[in-house]
Amino acid sequence: MNDIPQHILAEAQRQHDILSRGTAEILGGEKDGKDGLFWKLVKSLQNETPLKVKFGMDPTAPDIHLGHTVVLTLLRRFQDLGHVAMPLIGDYTCRIGDPSGRNKTRPPLTGEEIDANAKTYFEQAFKVLSKDEKTLDLRYNGEWLKELSFADTIKLCAQVTVARIIEREDFTNRLQNNVPISMHELLYPIMQGYDSVAMECDIELGGTDQTFNCLMGRHLMQVRQMNPQIVITMPLLEGTDGVEKMSKSKNNYIGVHDEPNDMFGKVMSIPDNIMNRYFELLTDVPLDSLPEHPMDAKKMLGRIIVERFHHTDAAQEAQTDFETRFSQREVPQNLPEKTITENLSGILEVIVHVGFAESNSKARQLIKQNAVKVDGTTINDHTHEFQSGQTCVLQVGRRQMMRLTFA
RNA sequence: GGCGGGAUACCGAAGCGGUCAAACGGGACUGGCUGUAAACCAGUUGGCUAUGCCUUCGUAGGUUCGAAUCCUACUCCCGCCA
Numbered sequence: 262m263n264d265i266p267q268h269i270l271a272e273a274q275r276q277h278d279i280l281s282r283g284t285a286e287i288l289g290g291e292k293d294g295k296d297g298l299f300w301k302l303v304k305s306l307q308n309e310t311p312l313k314v315k316f317g318m319d320p321t322a323p324d325i326h327l328g329h330t331v332v333l334t335l336l337r338r339f340q341d342l343g344h345v346a347m348p349l350i351g352d353y354t355c356r357i358g359d360p361s362g363r364n365k366t367r368p369p370l371t372g373e374e375i376d377a378n379a380k381t382y383f384e385q386a387f388k389v390l391s392k393d394e395k396t397l398d399l400r401y402n403g404e405w406l407k408e409l410s411f412a413d414t415i416k417l418c419a420q421v422t423v424a425r426i427i428e429r430e431d432f433t434n435r436l437q438n439n440v441p442i443s444m445h446e447l448l449y450p451i452m453q454g455y456d457s458v459a460m461e462c463d464i465e466l467g468g469t470d471q472t473f474n475c476l477m478g479r480h481l482m483q484v485r486q487m488n489p490q491i492v493i494t495m496p497l498l499e500g501t502d503g504v505e506k507m508s509k510s511k512n513n514y515i516g517v518h519d520e521p522n523d524m525f526g527k528v529m530s531i532p533d534n535i536m537n538r539y540f541e542l543l544t545d546v547p548l549d550s551l552p553e554h555p556m557d558a559k560k561m562l563g564r565i566i567v568e569r570f571h572h573t574d575a576a577q578e579a580q581t582d583f584e585t586r587f588s589q590r591e592v593p594q595n596l597p598e599k600t601i602t603e604n605l606s607g608i609l610e611v612i613v614h615v616g617f618a619e620s621n622s623k624a625r626q627l628i629k630q631n632a633v634k635v636d637g638t639t640i641n642d643h644t645h646e647f648q649s650g651q652t653c654v655l656q657v658g659r660r661q662m663m664r665l666t667f668a
Numbered sequence: 669g670g671c672g673g674g675a676u677a678c679c680g681a682a683g684c685g686g687u688c689a690a691a692c693g694g695g696a697c698u699g700g701c702u703g704u705a706a707a708c709c710a711g712u713u714g715g716c717u718a719u720g721c722c723u724u725c726g727u728a729g730g731u732u733c734g735a736a737u738c739c740u741a742c743u744c745c746c747g748c749c750a
Contacts, residue, residue, distance in 0.1 A: 512695075532707080556703040622714080
């Protein structure tokens, strides 16, 4: 450590501070009381060569949510410091079906599905990542995996022991619970590890659920006497319920596709106690500079997130909409408008027609529950009729509002 | 290949001949309260031209005055043994 110039150590430490924000674990390469990331940065500065940072993405589910963007956010931080982001599309691996579904074997996807998924995935991922060519090197693992012969594959397998593979928590559980594991699933971590060999990357990023797979890459690099990658894992983000991990099936997610108002509202609905985590993992705002009042902080968080996935104006509009709608309980500007040309006048049919309820029965229930208002007046009568030529604001609950004109 | 267990509404799970549109929990929705689409409290949660009527308990038949509940066949899941 003594023969390294002071300014390099200082710069490495500065970058390290930025990059280690919110990380779960930094694995491998620890030395002299400093972690592997620090030493990778020192090496990079000494050689004046940017670090190559791998992040594997599976185009199995095309729609990504904020949970997925946690790692992307870290990757972006690397880009902002001049390092090279190497997003890797597992086009080859997901043709095979991977085991990360915890207990179920995933069905393999067709070529077209993968291409379509990858495309939408990119559109969404690049709302976080920079497209600057100097800091981006996008790869597909079919590039090298399809070149492997069966003999190559066998040799590769010889470099990993069975004990090592099945120590992975997921496999252990499945063995214990008599859930079937197919041979090909055992190869999955090896393939993913081989990606790191082929890409010669310095660092691999992943969620904590990917720790095992990422470390396999490090192992295979070590076997080949390569300079092995270090692994940085990010925690899995809690969903809007504040308890479970964010996931589509739990319906506690904020999708990067969500409309501005929706996105802002969902952010406002997260419990206060996980707000700091959102700031830490999704933004670069220093945690000691947050507004004191939790509501102000949450609004700030909402703006930052809406801004990232939409634009600045949308963020402000979403906030204003939220404030009129929920804080002041008033009807906001910019309501969606609709003209009813069909021959409808009964309130039940109209509510169903505009999509505020699934059936007349549901609409009837909503009226009974005082959820329906016309021009701010609660409607208690389910036989209420609209007049033709009438224009009015129809509210169902606090979220669904529309300006209607009857032809 | 042999032997057992199971399939119930959005999900999990009771029910095992009538009082079942189907307990209970979760979720979702609505209302109250609130800085909040948080928490908490209360209500709703198959459909309809609605104090009644129609459809639903894996699929198709059958027994019965009457079936989610009994019988038969089929489909699919799961466990144990080989």
